[in-house]
Each structure stands twice: as structure tokens, then as C-alpha cells.
Amino acid sequence: MRLDSFITEKFNLKSRTYANRIIKDGLVSVDSKTVTQPSKEIIGTEVVELIKKEAFASFGGEKLKKAIEHFNISVTNKFCVDIGCSNGGFTDCLLKNGASKVIAVDVGECALPNELLCDSRVSFIKFNARNLSLDQTKNPADFVCLDCSFISLKLLLKPVCDVLKEGREAVLLIKPQFEVGKKALSKNGIVTDKKAEEFAVVSIEEFAKNIGFIICGITESPKKDTDKNTEYLLYVKKKTHAIC
Template structure:
């Protein structure tokens, strides 16, 4: 039996997503040895030690939690649109922080954690391209947007976000340099080498130009507390819809 399934069935975690996240963060020991693969084959009844249980269904939740604290943003009572929801780290985070409702949108399918999928506060929007959504796709007011997208520049989604959010409302995005920098800046293993910060400066200039053109102003920026799964440094930005 796979380790992530074993841990879930034995009650160490509420879902496979949380078990997988804990294993990847090296907080699970099997017979005294740190496990690093969710697919590890488990036989019999091994000794299991969980050194630190995950708060969210994926590591992404920790990134957003850091941003909410850093930017002093409350989501309590808000209706939030999560673009690029994937497993649901951002969705889980805002729900735990008091969000009233979350629209979990992703271009993929069958990725969202089952616990979130079955939560009546969550509206699942799968197989949806965020570039082509608008205010009319929602039957209620969206108070805030959180975004974590891959294999596309987030700047291509700003226009849709501007149509959805009214003046004064906030948007928090996770900036992944490997999807914002040109191919010439991406090295071996998809890692962006940016020792002098020039690439990040170029990325922020592009983001600021694009967001301003769509009616946003970037009013906050912080480093992600943890790296991306591929080892790239990541960042979080806070935008406000202009009047």
C-alpha cells in the first residue's frame, strides 16, 4: 500500500493531500527513517512518527497564510475566488481564516482535495481557463482574488480579474519566476538563476506595467516563506483594484 494512502487510512491525516504534503516536507518517519516519497510501499504495521502535522492540504497554504499576515489582510466573512486552486492550499487557507465562501477554479480536473470538494462553502470550477472568465460567471459578488498559476504568466489573467473585482478590492498572487521570466533566464532543472536580482526586477516591472494597464496597483510584496516544489524562489504580491 502506498504510504500516503496508509497514513490516511490509519487516521494520521484527514486526506491523502495532507499526507502527501507532510511526506514531501519530510515530517514523516517510518521505522525511524524519514520518508520522502508518497508512493513508498508499506507492508505490515510499521512504526510511524509524524513530527509536525500540516495545517493545510498543500504547502501553498503556508505561502498564502504568510502573505495574509505580512499584508495584514483579513478574509473573514469574504467570498474569495481562488484561481489555480489545484489541490486547494489557498482555498483551505482562506477557509481556515474565516472566508464565507470560495470559488475554487482550475484549468485541470480532479485535483482538489476531497475534503474541500465536499465542503458546502466551496464551489468547484474545474476545466475552466481563467483568462476567459468575467463578472457574469459568478452569481454573487467576489470580494477578493487569490492566484497561484503555473505554465502561464499571471499577467495574462489580470484583465479577467479586473472585470470581476470592483474598486478597492484586493488580489494576492504567487509570483513564480520560471513562468514570468524569458526562457533565456531558465537554467538546468527549470531553476531561475538570479544572484543580482536583475531578473526579479524585470519581472516586477512587467507585472506592474500589466496590472496598472488593467486597473490594479501593486501595494505589497514579500518573499514566500518556502521555495516552490522545483526549488525556485517564489514571491507574493498584493494588488488593489483602482477606482
């Protein structure tokens, strides 16, 4: 049996998708060794364990935590929208910082852990964020956070603007590896052209300003491994009377 299928059954996880992601995050051990391959075959005699959880449902929570602390953001009693929720790091961080309600949006199958899905403050929507609007959120959000891969952030800025209240804030993760083009990447998807990276970040800031955001700040996002791409937490506020 595959490792992801095995731990889904053994630990009563929400889905194999969630199991797949926590394995890749290095949170599963087989015979005391961390395994990051979901397809690893398990025969049943191995000792398979979940490694002690991080502070949040995933490492993504550490990223949002840094933004909240660095920019002195309060989400207490706020209605929040988490775009690209994946396995719930941002959503978990929002709840632990006092959010009153979180709509968690992802284009893929739900990978939120059970403890988040069972929380009455959390609602999951499987939806392509490129088309997100008030039709899905029903009400404008007090705060939006976003962490999406394999898509340019420029394609998601208008939907963010559409669902955010005027004068309210958002934290958006800029991932240069999905902005710079293939020529600026190594075979492993690492940005090798730093000028292209800088241009991509500035280009996103300018695009955001042009559609109705004020740029309030930017900082590097935490990362687990030093050999991974540098990503950036962009802190913005929607202008009053913004026309997205």
C-alpha cells in the same frame, strides 16, 4: 502497491492526487523516515504514518497568511475566489480568517482535503483559469488570491480583474521561474539571472497597472527550503471603473 495508492486507502483520503501532493510535501513517513516519492513500493509490513499537519491544509496557507498580516488585509465575511487552489492551503487560510464563501478553482482534479470539501462555505470548480469569468463565479468577488504554476501570471491577470469587484483586493503569487525564460534557469529550474528576475517582477507590475489594478505592495513569499526559488506576494486593488 505505490505509496500514494496505499495511503489513499489506509487513511481514506479524497484522491490519489491529494495523496501524491502530501507525499511530495514531506507529510508522510515510512518506518519513521520521511518519504517524498509517491511511487515508492509498499509491501504492507511497513509502518506508514501521516506526519503532523501544518497549520493549514498545505504550506500555501503560510504564504497567504503572511500577505494578510503584512498588508493588513481583512477577508472577514467576504466572498473569495482562490485560483490554483491545489490542495487547499490558500482556501484553508481564507476560512480560518473568516471568509464567508470560497470558490476554489484548479485546472486539475480536485485535491482539496475532505474537511474543506465538506465545508459548506467551499465550492470547487475544475476550470482553466485563463478563461475564468463571472460565468463561473456568478458574482464578483470581494477578494481573489492566486497561486498558479507553469504559466505566466500575465495570462491570468485579466481573469482576476474580470471576477473581482471594483475597489477590492487581490493577492497574486509571482513565480519568476515561470516568467524569465529557460535561459535564466538552471537545470533544476532555479532562477540564476537575478536581473531577469527583477525585470520579470517589474514587468508584471506594469502589466497589472495597465489593465486596471493599483499596486498596493509586494513582499517576498515564505519558502520551506532556502534552495528553492524566491517568489513574491503582489498585493493589488482593482480600480473603480477599470476596463480589464
